[in-house]
Every structure is written in structure tokens, then in C-alpha cells.
Amino acid sequence: MKLLSYFRGEAFQRGVHPPGCKHTADTPIRRLPFAPRLIVPLSQHIGRPSRPIVRVGEEVVRGQPIAEADGWLSVPQHAPATGVVEAIELRPSARGPWTECIVIRVYEASTQEVLWGTPQDIDAFPPQEIVLAVQRTGMVGLGGAAFPSHAKLTMPQGARVETLVVNGCECEPYLTCDHRVMVEHAHDLMTGIRHAMRATGARHAIIGVEDNKPEAAEAMRRALPPGGDIFVEKVPTKYPQGSEKMLITALFGIEVPSGKLPLSLGMVVNNVGTLAALGRLLPAGQGLVERVVTVTGPGVARPGDYRVPLGTPISFVLDYAGAPAQARQVILGGPMMGQSVASLDVPVTKGVSGVLVFRGEDMAGREGRRTYPCIKCGECVESCPMGLNPSTLGMLAAKREYDLMAEQFHLGDCFECGCCTWICPSNIPLVQQFRVAKQILREKAVA
Amino acid sequence: MSIQTEIRSAPHIKGPRSVEQIMANVVYSLLPICAFFVYQYGISAAASILVVTASCLLAERAFVRTGTQAGSLSDFSATITGLLLALTLPPGFPLWMGAVAGVSAIALGKAIFGGIGFNVFNPALVGRAFVQAAFPAAIATYTPSFLPGRFTDFIPSSLAWPLMAPADTAAWLKAMHYDTLASASPLARWKFEGFVTPAWDLVTSLAGHMAVGPSPVLILFCGAYLAMRRFLDWRIPVAVLGSAGLSALVIYAIFGTKYPDPFFMLFSGGLVLGAVYMATDMATSPVTPRGMWLYGGLIGVLTVMIRYYSGLPEGVMYAILIANATTPLIERIAQPTPFGKGASIRARKSASYTLHPDYISREEASARTPKKRFLKNKPKKP
Numbered sequence: 001m002k003l004l005s006y007f008r009g010e011a012f013q014r015g016v017h018p019p020g021c022k023h024t025a026d027t028p029i030r031r032l033p034f035a036p037r038l039i040v041p042l043s044q045h046i047g048r049p050s051r052p053i054v055r056v057g058e059e060v061v062r063g064q065p066i067a068e069a070d071g072w073l074s075v076p077q078h079a080p081a082t083g084v085v086e087a088i089e090l091r092p093s094a095r096g097p098w099t100e101c102i103v104i105r106v107y108e109a110s111t112q113e114v115l116w117g118t119p120q121d122i123d124a125f126p127p128q129e130i131v132l133a134v135q136r137t138g139m140v141g142l143g144g145a146a147f148p149s150h151a152k153l154t155m156p157q158g159a160r161v162e163t164l165v166v167n168g169c170e171c172e173p174y175l176t177c178d179h180r181v182m183v184e185h186a187h188d189l190m191t192g193i194r195h196a197m198r199a200t201g202a203r204h205a206i207i208g209v210e211d212n213k214p215e216a217a218e219a220m221r222r223a224l225p226p227g228g229d230i231f232v233e234k235v236p237t238k239y240p241q242g243s244e245k246m247l248i249t250a251l252f253g254i255e256v257p258s259g260k261l262p263l264s265l266g267m268v269v270n271n272v273g274t275l276a277a278l279g280r281l282l283p284a285g286q287g288l289v290e291r292v293v294t295v296t297g298p299g300v301a302r303p304g305d306y307r308v309p310l311g312t313p314i315s316f317v318l319d320y321a322g323a324p325a326q327a328r329q330v331i332l333g334g335p336m337m338g339q340s341v342a343s344l345d346v347p348v349t350k351g352v353s354g355v356l357v358f359r360g361e362d363m364a365g366r367e368g369r370r371t372y373p374c375i376k377c378g379e380c381v382e383s384c385p386m387g388l389n390p391s392t393l394g395m396l397a398a399k400r401e402y403d404l405m406a407e408q409f410h411l412g413d414c415f416e417c418g419c420c421t422w423i424c425p426s427n428i429p430l431v432q433q434f435r436v437a438k439q440i441l442r443e444k445a446v447a
Numbered sequence: 448m449s450i451q452t453e454i455r456s457a458p459h460i461k462g463p464r465s466v467e468q469i470m471a472n473v474v475y476s477l478l479p480i481c482a483f484f485v486y487q488y489g490i491s492a493a494a495s496i497l498v499v500t501a502s503c504l505l506a507e508r509a510f511v512r513t514g515t516q517a518g519s520l521s522d523f524s525a526t527i528t529g530l531l532l533a534l535t536l537p538p539g540f541p542l543w544m545g546a547v548a549g550v551s552a553i554a555l556g557k558a559i560f561g562g563i564g565f566n567v568f569n570p571a572l573v574g575r576a577f578v579q580a581a582f583p584a585a586i587a588t589y590t591p592s593f594l595p596g597r598f599t600d601f602i603p604s605s606l607a608w609p610l611m612a613p614a615d616t617a618a619w620l621k622a623m624h625y626d627t628l629a630s631a632s633p634l635a636r637w638k639f640e641g642f643v644t645p646a647w648d649l650v651t652s653l654a655g656h657m658a659v660g661p662s663p664v665l666i667l668f669c670g671a672y673l674a675m676r677r678f679l680d681w682r683i684p685v686a687v688l689g690s691a692g693l694s695a696l697v698i699y700a701i702f703g704t705k706y707p708d709p710f711f712m713l714f715s716g717g718l719v720l721g722a723v724y725m726a727t728d729m730a731t732s733p734v735t736p737r738g739m740w741l742y743g744g745l746i747g748v749l750t751v752m753i754r755y756y757s758g759l760p761e762g763v764m765y766a767i768l769i770a771n772a773t774t775p776l777i778e779r780i781a782q783p784t785p786f787g788k789g790a791s792i793r794a795r796k797s798a799s800y801t802l803h804p805d806y807i808s809r810e811e812a813s814a815r816t817p818k819k820r821f822l823k824n825k826p827k828k829p
Contacts, residue, residue, distance in 0.1 A: 016462065328451065339457065340452070342454050366460075372564060376730050376732070376734050377469065377734075378734040381734050382736070386785055392734065413786065413788075418458030422460065425469055
């Protein structure tokens with residue numbers, strides 16, 4: 001089929017087509033009740049951890065700031081539930097190291113309504129004020145990277161943004177949280193887009209949706225405000241379209257130069273989930289206390305998209321959704337780039353888009369596979385969206401030629417989408433080797 | 448909830464492709480070709496295919512067992528080597544020589560490099576080159592296809608005792624009242640007699656009494672199946688046939704009657720089989736798309752050069768072996784261009800990619816391609 005697509009002209013070059021498995025696309029978003037204890041890490045984002053502004057024993061109200069931003073590249077944290085601060089201590093994080101967290105014991109029968117916050121008229125704000133208001137919401141990129149949104153919406157001196165690209169691709173299999181947000185919160189999304197456009201000075205916004213979500217595109221088209229400066233574009237479904245550089249290529253047919261940001265082309269890319277949440281939080285003057293998380297996987301009794309209070313332990317989420325007893329692997333995020341967690345005590349943070357559960361039998365097929373030497377079939381070269389040569393990189397990694405990989409084979413361009421490992425018929429863990437290589441090079445650079 | 452979780456590194460799902468699947472499909476696609484070969488030459492061809500493949504499998508088994516090479520029998524790669532090797536040998540090739548070819552293909556072509564994926568040269572062609580050097584007379588002895596009684600009688604040379612010279616095929620043919628000339632391959636007839644076989648006979652291979660391999664049309668058809676399912680890369684056969692056809696056309700246009708027409712060049716000998724099945728051997732061909740074009744082009748040109756300007760009638764085998772040897776060099780100069788580093792980016796860096804006020808959505812009728820939006824005189828909205 002790739003032979004045909006070569007002539008058809010695709011969204012972006014290469015990439016793969018993993019099975020969608022979007023079983024939860026039609027179930028509406030539901031609320032998750034409060035867990036008895038919520039664990040709010042102070043570092044849920046890229047940048048400096050927040051500074052706590054509450055003390056142990058203090059009572060907090062849902063939506064109340066409990067930690068402030070420490071510097072520019074940092075965001076505040078808000079209490080996800082009404083309760084009492086039980087501890088400020090080290091707790092395990094999904095990435096492994098223990099980080100400082102505020103633990104809140106939730107009052108029983110407390111409401112999920114957010115009462116904290118004063119409504120504000122964002123339309124009257126100048127752009128700089130909007131950026132500050134975004135920082136006050138504690139918003140980070142909800143697509144998974146968790147980069148502070150206000151920093152993304154801040155324009156460096158002299159930069160001019162023409163186009164706001166809104167990323168509604170959600171190319172990872174299984175995940176449907178952005179899809180449901182687009183369907184159910186299209187109006188919030190439009191509000192968020194309007195404010196983001198004003199903050200960046202963009203004259204247009206283009207929402208890129210993969211064509212396997214026609215009802216999302218339809219819902220957003222219906223919600224389009226008059227004025228005609230926001231467009232909804234369908235792009236052919238393909239992984240990893242959710243990467244901002246791939247989406248820009250799919251929409252405009254141009255490539256973001258290597259090592260540069262989309263800003264160099266006058267574009268800013270934001271996730272639909274982020275902008276929809278901003279559209280709700282900004283006018284209300286509230287903070288980010290919950291997010292939509294897809295809880296799914298084979299054997300999950302009640303899969304679906306849940307509005308989860310931030311800080312809810314994964315074990316509570318899984319109990320509620322009915323994870324199978326034979327579950328052997330729990331992944332935060334999608335199956336292609338998500339992180340498998342060691343401990344179910346880690347909380348849902350701002351960057352968690354999905355909780356995916358695999359049973360032993362789901363993994364048996366993969367584990368039974370033999371690993372062959374590279375047969376140089378070239379599938380990885382055909383699937384690498386960054387145009388690298390994973391086959392050669394893999395052989396160099398096996399020989400530990402890490403410097404050569406970086407210097408001659410552009411290892412630094414790899415963003416670890418996992419296409420090469422997914423497609424490899426020899427079952428070679430290519431992207432895993434690249435991750436190791438990059439980490440070793442980083443440590444070398446530091447030393 | 449207490450779940451004993453395991454930690455893995457993403458991606459957590461795996462695509463359906465596997466080495467076994469690729470190799471098994473290549474074997475399936477070779478079966479019709481082998482059947483055609485047997486239909487042409489009868490039980491001698493069938494015995495040859497069986498013996499050569501069995502010797503390849505046995506050799507592979509021995510080398511895998513002794514730990515000399517990676518892989519296993521179940522990956523079907525040795526089966527492919529055996530079938531392809533049998534298809535390149537004359538149908539009346541003595542069976543014991545076929546066994547030698549099979550063993551040397553695996554031993555010299557594959558095992559000494561370390562097994563599947565590590566081989567530098569196509570194993571089937573290494574085996575054929577070995578027997579071509581060892582038994583030059585036997586490998587040049589073809590018999591005409593579609594002989595009557597081919598399903599009941601062996602070609603006498605097939606059944607030579609091991610280490611014994613085969614029976615004289617020419618005398619056998621004479622006894623059956625056949626012209627020995629018919630047993631020369633079309634390429635040899637052109638080279639040594641100046642006789643150009645009609646292209647249509649070559650394409651179908653159905654005309655009798657011609658020493659030809661399976662029909663090129665059938666091979667192309669089977670190759671197309673593999674290319675559609677992406678079990679071989681379509682670029683290599685296209686490049687090989689294209690460059691061979693082009694260079695033959697150029698020479699034909701310049702020197703005219705001295706050389707045969709490009710169709711003869713394309714469909715005679717083993718060019719189609721070599722282009723579709725030999726040159727596309729994954730381990731010995733370049734990984735990068737650009738490298739595949741270069742590699743295929745090199746094979747095509749080399750084939751024409753060897754056929755026209757050397758003492759050999761057929762050049763596909765050596766062309767592919769030489770190109771195999773250049774694969775690492777080709778990969779060196781033909782790495783893919785990483786995203787965002789292409790020449791087009793450098794050229795267009797100064798341009799601004801602002802969205803035009805008359806932005807035309809892709810889904811509107813007047814929009815052609817996404818790139819059109821950035822042209823100065825773009826189609827206006829109706």
C-alpha cells in the first residue's frame with residue numbers, strides 16, 4: 001500500500017499506520033470521584049518546580065493555589081480538591097525519581113465544583129496580560145510534553161506569528177481524550193483559540209484533525225465563530241502526525257528547519273486539549289485542577305475518557321475503571337511513546353493523556369518474537385518521519401559508536417516516536433538503543 | 448489494587464511484520480515460478496530444485512547447529528537461496544553438482560559472514576559463481592524446453608554419479624533427432640551466432656525448443672505481488688530494468704544493427720529474475736531509497752556492459768555480485784536527507800510562510816495541493 005501512497009502525495013513523508021484501537025471514541029467524558037488522598041507533585045512540567053505556599057495542616061479549597069511559580073519557566077499548582085494538607089514530602093514519580101509532592105487528604109463528600117477564582121474579561125487584556133493570566137492558570141501542554149503554555153505563547157523580541165496551529169491529531173493509538181474534548185468542548189476550544197491568537201498576535205488559526213475523527217471536525221466546524229480566521233483542516237491519518245513539525249508539513253507542505261522552532265516559520269503549535277482548557281479557565285480566572293484522561297486497554301471493564309482530578313493515584317483510576325487482575329503493564333500516555341510505570345502509587349499529572357493497561361496475554365505475541373540480526377530491509381528508513389537511517393544508527397549503537405551517530409547520522413534529530421521499532425521485522429529495539437545513546441551523549445556533554 | 452507491573456521502554460506495541468513473514472512470502476511467490484520451470488523441463492527440473500534446496504537447508508542446519516551463523520531454518524531464508532539457485536542452473540545440471548552449488552552457496556555466501564543479515568553477497572549467486580568456475584562445461588549445457596517425454600525421462604546429464612562427468616547431452620539430443628543448436632540459450636545464440644530470438648517468445652517462454660528460464664512475465668507478476676505487499680522494494684527492479692533497457696537503447700540507437708534491440712536485452716537470460724529476486728535481496732542491497740536507485744542503476748549498466756563487451760554471454764550474476772560489493776560505498780553517499788535539512792529548505796529559507804488572507808482550505812474544490820497555497824498567483828475563491 002505504501003507503493004500507492006508514494007504517488008498519492010501524503011500528509012508528510014514516511015511514518016507508520018499502527019492500528020487505531022480507539023475503542024473509547026464514542027463514550028462521553030465522565031467524572032472520576034475524588035480519591036481519599038491526592039498527591040500533587042511540585043514538578044509536573046518542564047522547568048523549575050513550583051514553590052509550595054501552604055503548610056502542613058492547612059485547609060485548602062478546590063482551585064486554590066497551593067504552590068507558586070518559581071521564575072519564568074514554571075507554573076503554579078492549584079489544590080485539586082477541598083481538604084487538608086497532610087504532608088509535603090518526597091513521593092515516587094512516573095519517571096522514577098522521588099519528587100516533592102503536596103499530599104492532600106480530601107474531605108469526604110466535597111463537591112467537584114470549583115468555587116475559587118474571580119471571573120476576568122480576557123478580551124480587555126493586552127497580550128502580555130493574557131500571557132500572565134495563562135501562567136496563573138498553571139496551564140502546561142496537555143498533549144504530553146507538559147511545557148508551560150504561557151512560555152509557548154510568549155513571543156521573543158522581534159518574532160512575528162502569523163498562524164496558530166492547533167494540534168488535534170491525537171495520532172497515538174488508544175487515546176481519545178483530545179477527540180472527546182473536540183467533540184464536547186468545541187466552544188471552549190474556540191474561546192481558547194481566540195485568546196491564544198490575541199496573546200501571540202496570530203492572524204489565523206488552523207485546527208489540524210486527522211481524518212479518522214470526522215465527528216470532531218464536524219463539531220468544531222459548527223462551533224466556528226464568525227470572522228473566518230479559524231479553519232478546520234482534515235489531514236490523512238498517520239503516526240506520528242501529532243508531532244508539531246509533522247503536522248506543519250501535513251498542513252502547509254513545508255518543513256521546519258532542523259534545530260529550529262516552528263516560530264521560525266511564523267507559527268505556534270498548541271494542543272486542542274490545552275486550548276480548550278484555557279478557554280474554560282481563563283474567563284473564569286481559575287486554575288488547572290483536572291484533566292481528561294483516556295483509561296483503556298484490553299480487558300478494562302469500564303474504559304473511557306475520565307475527567308480526573310490532578311493528583312489522583314493511578315491505582316485509584318484503575319480500580320474505578322475496572323482494570324483486569326491479570327494486568328502486567330500500566331502505561332502513562334499512548335502505546336507508542338508512553339511511559340510504563342513501576343508503581344501504581346504515582347499520581348495523574350498534567351502531562352498524562354492516557355492510562356493504558358496491557359495484560360500478560362496481550363504482550364505474549366510480542367515477547368514470543370525472535371530477534372534477528374538486521375536484514376537491512378529498509379523498512380525503518382521508510383518509516384522514520386525525520387528522514388534518518390535507523391538501520392545504520394542501530395548498528396552503530398550496537399558498536400557503541402555514539403559520537404559517530406550524533407555527528408554523521410543526525411541522532412539529535414530523533415524525537416523517539418518509535419516508528420522504527422514498531423515496524424522492524426527483525427524485532428530490534430532500535431529507538432530504545434537511540435534513547436540510551438542520547439542519554440550517554442548528554443552525560444558526556446555534562447562531564 | 449495490587450498489580451505486579453513490568454517496566455518496558457516504549458513503543459509498547461509492535462507491528463505485524465516479521466522476518467519469517469517476509470521470507471515465507473518470498474517463498475510463496477517463488478512457487479509458481481518453480482512450477483513453470485518444472486512444466487518447461489519436466490522431472491529433471493523438479494529433481495534439481497529439490498536437491499539444491501535440500502542441500503541449502505542441510506548446510507544451513509549444520510552451520511546454525513554448530514553456532515557458525517545466526518538465524519534458523521524456520522526463517523525460510525535458506526529455502527529462498529535454494530529455490531533461486533536452482534532456477535539459475537540449467538535444468539539438466541548434474542544433481543551432485545547442484546548439491547555442491549547449494550552447500551557452497553550457504554557456506555561461502557552466508558555462513559562465513561555470520562548468517563542471515565550479515566552476508567555481503569547474494570548467497571544464491573555466490574553458489575552459482577562457484578559452480579560456474581568449477582564446472583564451466585556443465586553449466587553452459589542447456590537443453591531445449593518442452594521436450595516430449597520430459598515428465599517421464601530425466602535428462603541423462605542430471606543423473607551423473609557424484610564426482611563423475613555428466614553424460615553427453617548433445618549426443619542424447621541427437622538421438623532424439625534434435626538440433627544441438629536449439630540447446631543454446633538465446634543470449635549465447637546472439638553472442639556466438641548473431642541470432643536474435645523474437646522478443647515475444649522470450650517474454651512468454653512458451654515457444655518450445657528454446658533454452659530459456661521461466662517466463663519473465665510470470666516473474667514480474669510474482670514480483671509485483673511482493674512489491675505490493677512491500678516484501679521487496681519496487682525501486683530496485685525498476686532501476687535495474689530501467690537502466691539496462693536505457694543503456695541497451697542508447698547503444699542500439701548509436702550502433703544500430705550490431706547490437707540487439709532493448710527488448711531482447713530486457714527479457715533474455717536471467718535479467719528479470721535477477722532484477723526481481725536477486726538484486727532485491729535485502730541484506731545485500733542498500734537500505735536507503737536513494738542508494739537503491741544507484742545500486743539498481745549500476746546493476747543494469749554492468750549487465751549490458753558484460754553482455755556486450757566481455758567473453759561471457761550472460762552478465763547478470765557478476766553485475767549483481769559487483770553491485771553487492773559496492774553496497775557499503777553506495778550507502779555512504781546515499782544517506783537520506785533528514786527532515787528540515789533538505790536543499791529545498793535552504794532555498795526557501797528567505798521566503799515567508801505567512802498564511803495568505805485568501806487562505807483556501809484543502810477541502811474546497813478550488814484547492815489543488817497544499818503547496819499551491821504559497822504560490823503568488825494562487826487560484827481565487829469562487
